Amino acid sequence: MGSATGPYSQVTNIAEQHIHLTPPRREEVVWPVEVGPVPELATAFQPRTVVREGVDAARASGEGVVLTQVFSGGGGVGKSQLAAAYAGQALAEGAELVVWATAGDEAQIMAQYAQAAARVGVPGADGKDLEEDARAFCGWLATTSRRWLVVLDDVTDPVVVEPWWPVSRTGTGWVLATTRLRDARLTGGGRRRVDIGVYTPEEAAAYLHTRLAGEDMEHLVDEQAGQLAEALGYLPLALGHAAAHMINEDLSCTAYLALFQEEETRLEEILPATADAEGYGRQVTATLLLALDAAQRADGNGELVVPVLRLAALLDPAGHPHTLWATEPVLTYLTGHRTETPTEQAQQGPAPRPAAVTAGQARAALRLLHRYALLTCDTRAEPRAVRIHALTARAARETTLGHQVPDLATTAADALLEVWPDPDEPHPDLAATLRTNSEALSTHARQHLWHPEGHLLLFHAGTSLINAGLPSAATDYWQSMTADSTYFLGPDHPDTLTCRHSLAISHGQNGRLYDAINLHEQVLTDRERILGPQHPDTLRTRHSLAVSYGQAGRIHEAIALGEQVLTDTERILGPDHPDTLFSRSSLATFYRQAGHTQDAIDLLQQVLADSERTLGPHHPNTLASRNNLVTSYLDAGRTQDAINLSEQILADSERILGPHHPNTLQTRRNLASSYWQAGRIREAIALEEQVLADSERVLGPQHPDTLTTRHNLATSYWQAGRTQDAINLQEQVLADSERILGPHHPNTLAARRNLATSYWQAGRTQDAINLQEQVLADSERILGHEHPDTVLVREVLSGWRRRQPRGRTGGRRRWPGRG
Template sequence: MPGPASPAVPEVRTEFRVGRDGTGVLGNTDRSALGAHSSVTNVEQHFHPPGRTAVVWPVAVGQIPQLASASQPRAVLREQVDSARSAGGSVVLTQVLSGGGGVGKTQLAAAYAVEALQEERADLVVWATAMDEQQIVTEYARAAVLVEAPGAEGSDPETDARAFLAWLATTERRWLVVLDNIAGPEAVRRWWPPAGGTGSGSGWVLATTRLEDAYFTGGGRTRVRVGVYTPGEAQAYLRERLAAEDAGHLLDERAGDLAEALGYLPLALGHAAALMINEDLSCTGYVELFTDRRARLGDMLPASADTEGYGREIATTLVLALDAARAGDPSGLAGPVLHLVSLLDPAGHPAALWETEPVVGHLARNARREDADADPPGTGERESRRPAPGEVRRALRLLHRYALISHHGEGPRAVRIHALTARAVRETLDDARLGMLATTAADGLLAAWPDPDTGPAHRSLATALRANADALHHHSGDHLWHPDAHVLLFKTCHSLDDGGLYAAAVAHWREMTVRSERVLGPDHPHTLSTCGSLGGAYQQVGRTDEAIHLLEPLHADCERVLGREHPNTLAIRGNLATCYWQAGRISEAVRIEEQLLAIRERVHGPEHPDTLTTLNNLAGSYLMADRTDEAVDLFEQAHTGRERVLGREHPDALTTRGNLAYAYRKAGRNDEAIRIEEQLLPTRERVLGPDHPDTLTTRNNLAHAYRRAGRDEEAVRLFEQVLADSRRVLGPDHPDTASAKETLAAWRKGPDAGGM
C-alpha cells in the first residue's frame, strides 16, 4: 500500500524588487496551503475612531482588571512602592513588580490604576498587557489617538505608538502607564515611556513580570518583589471574602491551618474560598478534604514538575474547584473543556475554536466521561449526545466563575488560562488522553484558521493561532508527530511565510526539521519535505549559500526515496534553481527550470499552480539572463494563468503581476509598468497590509518607475515613504534601510544622480 502523503514543499517563486542601482532583487516564496480551513469573523487589529472629539479628562485606555473580592491592601508592599515613588521626585519613575504566578502582582497594579482615576491622581491611565510587543503598540496607538498626540492619525499603530511616547515626554498632564505581565525584555525594550521630558506634568510607570532578570533593574527601573500574603493578610482575606457572601459561618478555628496549607498564595486562597462558598464547606471541612487528597495528588503532581514554585497546594486547590464545577454542570462539559484549554496558549485563544466541528464532536463524545460507569450498560447516551446550542459557552462561563479560566468577549484571545493552572490540569492526563486531546485541539485550530490569513483583518487572529499551535506542539510532546506529522505543524510555518515573517519562519522550519529527523527518521517523506521548506526559507532571507548546501544533497535524497517526479522532489529542484539564480549561476538556473517546466506540464498540466510557479520562475531567470522578450512572454502567460486559476487577488497572482511590471520596465515599456504598479500597490496594501514585504517591494518599484519617467517629485515623495517603511519595519541599521537612505539622498541631488 502507498504510504501517507507527505506535506507539500513550497517551490520558491521569484519577485523582483528594484535595488538602489536599478537592478532586480529577488523576493517572496510560494507556499502551499495545507489542511481544511473554514473562515471566521474578521478581527480588527487597528483602532479606527469614528471621528475626533474633545478629550474629556481623565482618560483610561485598556482594560484594567477588576479588583478581586476582598483583595488585601498589601500594606508592606505598598509602602515599598510609595516610598520609592516619593524618592523619585519629578523624574518619571519606573517600578517593576516581580514575583511568581498567583502572588497578586497584577492586582496590586490594578489597585493603583483604579485609585489614580477615582482619586484624580492622574489625567491618563493606560493599561497594556505586555506578553508581546504588538499588545503594547496597540494600546499606545489607541491612547495616542484619544489624547490627540501630534502625528497620530489612527492608520499605522506603530507610528501612533511612537507619537504617544513623544506626547508623554512633553505633556503637562499627569499619567500612569501599566505594562502588565511582561513575558520578556524584547517585548518592552523599545516601548518604555520616557524617563524624563520637557513637560511640566508628572508620570509613573508600573510593570509586572514573573521574570527575575537583571534587565528590569537597568535603565533607571526599580524592582519591587511581590511575595505571598502574610499570615494575617491571608486570614483577613478569608474573613472578608466569606462575609461578603453571607458565609461567615464557614470561618472557624482552622482558618489559620487552611491558609498555611495553601502556602498563603493569593490565587490558591481564591480557589479555596470560591469552593467553600459554593459547597458550604467550612475551613475545617476544607482542610480535611485537602489532607485526604494530598497523598494521591502527590503522585499525580510531583514536586519535580513544579518548576515555578507553586508546590502541590495550588494543584490540589485546582482539582477541588474542578470537582465543584463538574457538580454544578449538568452537561458534563466542564472537564473536557478545561482539558482542551490546558493545552493551548495561556495568553488566550479565539472563542471561535469552540464552534468548530472537531471540538464540538470531541465534546459530544467525551462529556461526563468520568461518570460513564453510571450510565446504563450499553447505552452510552451521555457520551454521544451533541452539546445543545449555548451549552459549551455555559461551560466556559462556569469555569470562568470558578477562576479556572478567564472568558471575555469573542476576540482572538477571548479564552485564557493561568499557565500554572494549565500545567496542573495537564499533569492529570494520561498519555492516551493527552494524544486524543492534542489531535482534537490541532484539528480545531485548523478549522478556525482563515485561509488566507494575510492582511490587516486577520493579522491579530493569525498571530494568536500561531501562538496556540506552538503551545500545543510544546505541551503535547511527540503526539502530533504520530503516526505522521499533523498538518497544523506545517500550517504554522506557512502562515509565517505568508505573513512575510521570514526570519521567524526559518526558526520554525529548522525546529520542525530537527524534530522530524528525531521522531520519524531522516528518510521519512515528512522529514524530506520539511528540510526542503527550510532550504526555501534560507533562500527567502538571502542565506543562499546555506540553502544550496542544504538543497543539493537533499535533492539527491528525494530522488532516491520519493522518485524523480514526486511533487516534493520537483519543488526542491525548483528551489535549488532559484538559489543558483541568487548566487549568479544563471545558466544553471535556466537549464533546471526549462527541464522542470516540461515535466510539470506533462505531469500536472499547463495550468496547475505548481506549473505556473515554475513558469514565473523561469521568466525571472530569462530576465536576469537578458532574454527580456522571452521573459515578458512567460510572465504574461503566468499572470493570465494565475489570475484565472487562483483569482485576481491571490498573493501568487499579485506577485506575477508585479514581476510583469518589472519586466515591462526593463523592456522599455515604462508607462505600462507604472499603470500596473499603481493598481497593484493599493491592492497589496488592502490584501496583505501596508507593511508586508511584498507591499514594500511594490512601493519601491513604483518609485523607480516614476524616476525613470522623469516624475522626480513623485518619485522622491514615494521613496521617502519607502525609507520610512524600512526604518519602521526593518530597523534603522538594516542594510535595506541604509540602501534606501543612500538612494533617496542621491535622488534629491537631481535627476542625473542615483540609479534608475
C-alpha cells in the same frame, strides 16, 4: 404564667428556694470593633496601585449610598489580600466597625453577623436565634450613622449570599466581596465587579526584591528575575511560593527558572506545601483548580468542563480563537469524552446522554469555566477570545492522565488546522495567533504530533512563517522541525525531506543564498533517490533550487532548470496547478534577469491571467505576479504602465497583507522605482526613505531586500544631485553586498557600477574608470557580453575614456541597475 427563664437567667433549686438571676447589663461598646478577624497582610505585600485607583473611583461614584465592589478573579491573584488591605486602611482612617465574614455558605455569614450584632449591641439581638440576630444586624447597618465596612470573603454561590448583602441608607457603610465567580447575579443592586488580575511586571519585580531582601537573600535576585516572574504568570500566590522555596533551598532566580521550565517537573515540586509561608493552606495546584468541582456540579454542561479545560490547557495561554470550539474535531472529541458529574456519580447508573455535543453546548461549557474563573471567554478579544492562566493550564495538564494526551493533542491540532485560513496572509493577527497556539501544543505534546508521522499542523505553521515574511523565525522553526523529524522518523523519511526543503527556502528568504543552494542540492539528490525524479515534492525542490540560482545571479543555470521544471509540472500536475503557475512566474523572472524582457512580459501576463482565474484577483500569489510584471514593465521602459499597476497593487497589498508585510514593502519599492524612472525624484526619495526604515525594522539591516532599497535610495540621491550622500550610501551598500551576497552577485555588480558613476559625477574620474573596468570584466564573465547591463557598462566606460560622459536620456541621468 410565663416562663422566667431566658438567655441571661439561671434557675437553681435549693431547699425549695427560687433564686432569679436577672440579665447582666450590656457592657459599653469600645469602638472601633473588628469582627473576623481580618487576615494579616502577606510579607512584601504589594499595594496594587492601579487596581486600587479603579476601586477608589468606583467607590467615589456611589453618591452617598453604599457601592459594593466585588473583587473577581481566579485562585491566587490576591483578592482576599487586597480586601484585607482595605480593611486595615478603613480602621486606620476611622471606621468604627469592620466585619470579615467568610461567605462560603449561609451559616458562616449568619454566624459572623450574629457575632457582630452581639459585639456592637444591636437592639433585638438576644442570642436566641442566629438568623434573627443576623437580620437585626443587617437592619442596624442600614440605619446607623457609624462608619462601617463589611467584607464577604470567597462568595461561592450568588443565591446563598443574596439575602445577606448589607445596605447603608445613611451613606456611612461600604461592602467588599471577593469571589472567583464571574456571575451577573453578583453585580445587581448597585454592586460593581472589579476584576483582579495578576501583578504587573513592576509589582512582581518589586515583590521578589522585597521578599528576598527581607530574608537577607538579595543575592538570589539576578538578571533572570523578570523572566522568572513572567514564567510564573505574575501570579501572586505562585510568586509567594517560589520566593519561599528559593529562600529554603538557596536557589537564584536563574536556577529556579531552569527547574520551573523543565517539562517533567511538577508544580508540587517547585511550588511545594513547605513554601506556603503565608499559611494559605492549599497546594498551588489545588488552589488553581479549586473551582473545577463547583463548575462540574453546575446545571447544564458540567459534564463537558473537564475535557474543555484539558483541551484549552494544551494551547497558548495568551488565547486562541473562539471558533475553535465549533470545529468538527472538537465536537467529536467532546462527544466521546464527557466526564461524570458529581450528581451522576451519586446515581445508580449513568444518566442518558445526547448523541452528539453541539457547538452551543461547547460554548456553554466555556462560559461555565469563565464563570468560575478557570479561563476567560471574551469574544470581543478575537482571535484570542479564550485565555487561560499559564499555571492553571499547567495544573490541568498535570492532572491529565498520560493515556489521555494523544487524543487531546490530535484533536487540538486538527481543530487549529480547520480554523486556519488559506491563504492566511490577509489575516495576520489570526495567523500569528494560530502559530503561537501550534507552538504551545507542540511544546506540551511534541511526541504525539510525530506519530505515526508529522502532523500537518506542524508543517502548516512553518509555511505560515515563510508566507508572513518572517525569515529569521522561519529559519529557527525549520531547523527545530528538521531535528525533530530526524529524531522521530529518521533522516530519509519524506517528512524529514520536507523539513529540510523548507529550511532551505527559509535560508534563501533570509539572504543566506549559498546555504540555501547547498541544502536544496542535497534535498534534491535525496528526493530523486527516495521519491523519484517526477514526484511533485521533487519538482518543488528542483523549482526552489532554480529560484535560489536566480537569486545568487546564476542566471543561465536558473533558466535551464526553470524550463525543465515548467515542462514537468505542466505535464504531471497540469497547466493550472498552483505549482505550475509559480514555476511559470519564476521562469519569467529569470528571463527578465537575463535581459529577455519581452519574453518575461509575455509569460507574466499569461501567469497573471491564470492566477486571477484560478486563485482570484486578491490572492497573495496573484499580487506577487502583478509585482513581477511591474518590474518587467520598468525594464521595458513602460513607465506609466508600471506606475498604474504599482499603485493598484499597493492599495491591495496594504489591505490584504498589511502595510509592513515584505511583499507590501516590495510593492512600495517598485512604485518608488517607477516614480524615479518617470523623473518624479522627490516622490521616489520620500517613498524609498520610508521603505528603507520599514525594511531595516521588519527584515533587518543586512537583508538583501534592505540592501536593494538602500541601493535604490542612493541612485535617487544621485539623480537629485546629492552626489556625496549617494556616494556615502553606495559605499555602504557595496561593502554589505560583497560580504552578504558575494563579490560576483548581480546586485553586487550593480552596486559597484553605481558607485563608479557617483565617483565620476563627483569628479573622481580615475576612481570611476578603474571601478567601471572591473564591473565590465565581471559583467562579461557573469552576465554575458550581450546582456543589456553589460552593453550599457561598456558604452558608459567608452564615453568616460574619451572624457565624454555618457548616460543622459531625455535630459535626465540614466542610472543602470536599480533593484
